[in-house]
Amino acid sequence: MIGKIYRKFKYKLLARRLIKEHAYDRLEFEDRDVLERLILPNILADFNPKKVLDVGREDYQMWYNEFFKGRELWTVDIDPKRSEFGAVNHITDDIANIGKYFRNNYFDFILINGVLGWGLNSHSFIEKTFTSLYQIMKPGGILILGWNDLDDLTPVKINKIKALKSFEKYFFKPLQASQFRCIGEGRHTYGFFRKAKK
């Protein structure tokens, strides 16, 4: 309990500092604000994840590595040019192949933001991806899926992805929801999922 309270302060302050140093002025509740100010610090504080997988990396995200200092952070991106934006542990491959790299029940926290509809587009690859993410996730682990809830950027409706149904929905208290749509025309939406504890 004390550890959790300490981490709440620690990651709130860390997020504040990192955002000030690296980010442009975000509007409250736009997608980056929600991810950087609310999701990442609270997940780190509440779950203290030891092993983390972050899928898809752009140049504007290199500083996200600092959130995960002291943890085993893996990044993956299909584009070899993006490897420089990843963590020290970086894989260049399609996320649909992630099952080749890790044993079952490995990760405590997986973030897959802005990949569905941005390259991960085929229905069979989407199913393969979430089947593998479920397998490599530890029981009790958290998966956060971020997508643009727009027809041209949602190749498969989220509730039609069969493999996602293996997860249970997770109620994320800071947003009082298990699915949250951010402000803005991109209709960026975060869905919170958990692999049930055994």
Ligand SMILES: C[S@@+](CC[C@H](N)C(=O)[O-])C[C@H]1O[C@@H](n2cnc3c(N)ncnc32)[C@H](O)[C@@H]1O
């Ligand atoms: C719009 S960017 C989003 C990046 C980031 N996750 C974020 O939060 O902004 C999409 C990234 O996903 C990568 N990507 C697209 N399809 C992928 C796939 N099938 N497997 C792995 N990475 C993929 C792209 O190369 C790109 O770096």
